[in-house]
Amino acid sequence: MNLAALLAEAKNILTAAKAGNATAEQLARMSSLKGEIAEAKSREADLVAMEGIISGVKNADQDAPKHQVARAKSAGAHFVAEAGDQLARLKSGQVRDVAATEYKAAGDPLTTGSLRDDQVDREVERQTRVIPTVASRMGSGTLTGTGITYTAEEAKQGSVTSVAEGTKGSKVTYAFKQYRDGISKVQGMTDLTEEMLDDLEYISGEVNGLLADDVEIEEERQILDGDGVGSNLLGLSRRTGVLAVASTDKADNASAIHRAKTQVNIASNRDADTVAIHPTDFEALRLEKDNEGRWIAGGPFASALGAQVWGMDAIVTTAATLGKPLVGAFATAKVYRKGGVAVAASSENGDNFETGKVTLKASKRLALQVKQPSAFAIVTLSSAAPAA
Secondary structure (H helix, E strand, C coil): CCHHHHHHHHHHHHHHHHCCCCCHHHHHHHHHHHHHHHHHHHHHHHHHHHHHHHHHHHCHHHHCCCCCCCCCCCHHHHHHHHHHHHHHHHHCCCCCCCCCCCCCCCCCCCCCCCCCCCCCCCCCCCCCCCCCCCHHHCEEEECCCCEEEEEEECCCECCCCCCCCCCCCCCCECCEEEEEEECEEEEEEEEEEHHHHHHCHHHHHHHHHHHHHHHHHHHHHHHHHCECCCCCCECHHHCCCCEEEECCCHHHHHHHHHHHHHHHHHHHCCCCCEEEECHHHHHHHHCCECCCCCECCCCCCCCCCCCEECCEEEEECCCCCCCCCEEECHHHEEEEECCCCEEEEECCCCCHHHHCEEEEEEEEEEEEEECCHHHEEEEECCCCCCCC
């Protein structure tokens, strides 16, 4: 959903809430809606930044004044006449690149407009992309330092009970522990030829978008299952205190997911509203049949409002570990970001100058805060056949 649609939805909910007519579903939607609006704003800002990068690479040589010169007798004379002052700056180290316009000798045909004679289909055939949605179910924050330090509640001792008047009450001991999560950086690079930038701007824009998409997908993998080694995030499924539920056989898989939902509710007093699940595992649940060959989750033409499992929203993503769905109250965790997607371009990478290429780099910096690991449960599915 785009930013305009999200803002319109938020406005309708706010109007209903002020009038006292908001439904329970609308009030529950407000929490996830804030994160989705923040994500949409960040995405729009990233697209604007990407367009600026591409435009800047194309027009970098326009920063220096151009000289009006008479037609030169040779390519060398043309280069010296047009770029002579830049050569002095190159020698002193003030600039790293010098370029002159194309030399045309007398009698050479002149070209106008595009250098292409072929008609170009500007619709690029893109591979299917997974749209990251895990972060939109979580809280979001802005990071200004090198990490985030926070306090989380540990298991309490004792409980509150009723007592007779004048008698001693029960004692409850609350335990707290401080945690710190540092910044992780997700980054990818790709090369474009100078011709792609010069003659096929639409391809450079598409590649820029695809590169940013791949960074988003890797971010989703890190959030769900980063191992915390080196520069990796420590993902949700790797946190100490996350619950574990195992299925006994294939027929028990759906029941195991519900048991995880129940255990999250008991352990954290939070309602598990989301399950992140691999497409293969979700397909197995959707195609399951009873003893009479009827679809348990409804047939191919059954209507449904989005993908759900036991009333929980299903985030069907290849970033989830196959055979290990993650059930949880995702809003209890928060993704802190330090800026958005940063895109940079350079001709000074490897042999770019010799091969006429420009390297694009996209990166994001983020930290993951998980105050209640017990609000999540990993389900280990089984492929074993039920006992006879």
